[in-house]
Amino acid sequence: MKNSIRFKLIIWITGTLFVILSTSSFFLYKEKKEQEYEHYQKSIISLQKQLEISLLNGFWQLDSKYINAVIKSNMQNEYIVAISAKDQGNLYVGILKAKDGSLVELQPDFQPDHSDSLTIDFTHEDLAIGVVEIFFTDHPFLKRIEAFLLTLLLIEFVTIFTIGSILFFAMNRYIFTPINSLEFALAKANNLDFESNDESIDYDLPTSDYLEWNALVDRVNAIINKIIQELHNRQFAEIDALLEKNNAETAYNELVKTKNSLVQTEKMAALGRLVAGIAHEINTPIGIALTVASQLNGETTKLNKKVNENALKKSDLDNYMELANESSHLILSNAQRASELIQSFKQIAVDQSSQIKREFFLCDYLKEVLHSLNPKIKITPIDVDFDCTEVIAMNSYPGALSQVITNLILNAIIHAYEDQQAGTIKIRVTAVDKNVEIKVKDDGMGIDETTLGKIFDPFFTTKQGKGGTGLGLNIVFNIVTQTLNGRISVNSEIDQGTCFTINIPTELKDKSSAERENTTFK
Incomplete structure (x- = not known):
């Protein structure tokens, strides 16, 4: 009613x-x-x-x-x-x-x-x-x-009742009665059998004495005839549309599979770059330790020969002791350096490959991540300024966070600066209530407004054909918003640099392994 x-x-x-x-x-x-x-x-x-x-x-x-x-x-x-x-x-x-x-x-x-x-x-x-x-x-x-x-x-009551009654009867006679007739006729037309070839059936709506009604009836009858004429064409069009839909769904499924494969490849490539960088970094202290140990071995052989020939002098022993002391110091310091690199690599590599939730101290862990990226950073004229003075305990996925920071820094090195352009990437970490805010800001060329709205889209890159896959920032977005249950935003101005702001909880609720994998590579 x-x-x-x-x-x-x-x-x-x-x-x-x-x-x-x-x-x-x-x-x-x-x-x-x-x-x-x-x-x-x-x-x-x-x-x-x-x-x-x-x-x-x-x-x-x-x-x-x-x-x-x-x-x-x-x-x-x-x-x-x-x-x-x-x-x-x-x-x-x-x-x-x-x-x-x-x-x-x-x-x-x-x-x-x-x-x-x-x-x-x-x-x-x-x-x-x-x-x-x-x-x-x-x-x-x-x-x-x-x-x-x-x-x-x-x-007022008498006037409203009188005028209302007159208008009601007038509308009922000249508006609603014709509408009821039209409704009845349309209900009859609703039973149209478009596949029937019986021309004796008349589905035309009835006319009346009112010009407006006749104009409406003529237009409705024209619509009914047009529907009858075009129904078969529409049926064929629906069949074609269904085929196109099936083809589109097949193509979409293939695209999703390709994307997931590329995401996994990107993840393994990042781990591979980490391995290559660490191997290069470890080569220096191991090489020094090997050289010094070889030299010490040679001097030891000479000293042993002099002892056997009873030709050992006090000066020879003093020189040997001084060399042995320096050599042992160099071997120990370089072995410790190599051990630190290996321990850092083991933890970060395990985190990135296994996605295990554990407790860790954020600042110390990010220092290890930056340390593992040092081989990639030091070959560029770009400095990384890390500011994290608070002791922030986390219970989250360090591997996912490591991948986020790695992708943001490598993205800045590749996209924010021209070849051999000097610059500084600043990383600021602050605790905000039960969350932590991480800002990664560069002073590079910046991003225009048109590109800024697309940077998190999959397969979007400004370095097409130059090593860019278009998945780095998409992976970052999915990890932050789904795996780490946080938020990420970006601000940028041309020639003023770009700033990514990440806000994630320090205590993350448990999530199943399968669900985490699905959200990470969505």
């Missing part, structure tokens, strides 16, 4: 009439009230002037009968409830209008029910000779206003 056009039109018409008539009634009521109130005020002013003139002589002559007669003559005023008059002596006249309209004596200390009061002081040459107090009521004009309002409401 509420969705019926007939119901809504009745409500709108009735509501419009109600608003119009209510507005008109309101202004009429307001005008009437102002008129009555003005008449009430004028009566008070007129009575004041009259009594000031007529009662002055009565007070001066102490004529109580005269005063009583004047008061009674004014008690006919419908707004007056009571009047009392008294002088400075024993003269007192008080008259009260009872509820039945009769006049009774007003006691000196009695205060009748009233809405307004007026006190008139009578003086002669600055000498007070009497006081008159008048009590008024506004009930008469309020009753008239109330009666006027009821009359307006009755007129």
Whole structure:
């Protein structure tokens, strides 16, 4: 019923009439009230002037009968409830209008029910000779206003009912009856058998005496005929569309498989770059230790020969001890350096390959990640400024975080700077409540607005054919938002650099291994 056009039109018409008539009634009521109130005020002013003139002589002559007669003559005023008059002596006249309209004596200390009061002081040459107090009521004009309002409401109701009834019957005759006929005819047309070749069946809608109705019927009949003519073409088009849909779904599935394969390849390539960098970095301390050990072995052989030949001198022993001391120090320091690199590589490699959730200290772990990237960084004129002074304990996936930081730094080295362009990549880590905020900011060439909105899209790269796969930042986005349950945003200005802001929780809820893999490479 509420969705019926007939119901809504009745409500709108009735509501419009109600608003119009209510507005008109309101202004009429307001005008009437102002008129009555003005008449009430004028009566008070007129009575004041009259009594000031007529009662002055009565007070001066102490004529109580005269005063009583004047008061009674004014008690006919419908707004007056009571009047009392008294002088400075024993003269007192008080008259009260009872509820039945009769006049009774007003006691000196009695205060009748009233809405307004007026006190008139009578003086002669600055000498007070009497006081008159008048009590008024506004009930008469309020009753008239109330009666006027009821009359307006009755007129409004009758008008709304009359006009509404006329409009209802008119709409029912000229609008809704034809609509009902159209509904019946369309219900009949709904049973069209488009595959039937029986030309004796007539599905045309009926005409009527109204021009508007006939125009509508003609257009509906034309639509029905057009539907019959084009149905077979549409059926063939639907078959073709279904085939195209199946082909598109097949292509999409292949694309998803290709993407997942490329993501896994990218992950393994990052691990491979890590292995190559660490191998290159370890080569230096191992080579030094091997060279020094070889030299020490040679000197030991010489010393042993001199001992066997009884040709050993104190100076020879002193020189050997000095060489042995220096060599052992070099071997130990370079072996420790190699051990540190191997331990760092083992932890980061295990984290990146296994995606195990564990507890770790964020700053120390990020230092290890940057240390593993040092072979890649030091061959460029780019410095990495790492700022993390707080002790932040994490319970998350360090391997996923390592991949994020690695991808962001390598992305900055590749895309933010031209060949051999110097620059600084700043990494700032701060604790925010139960989260941690990591900012990775470079001072490179920046990203324009058009490209900025696409950098997290899969397969989007500005280095197509130059080693860019278009998956690095897409992997970063998926890891941060899904694996690490955080947020990532980016701000950039041309020639001002780019800043990635990562916000992740320090305590991550447990997630199954299969679910984590699905979200990481989504």
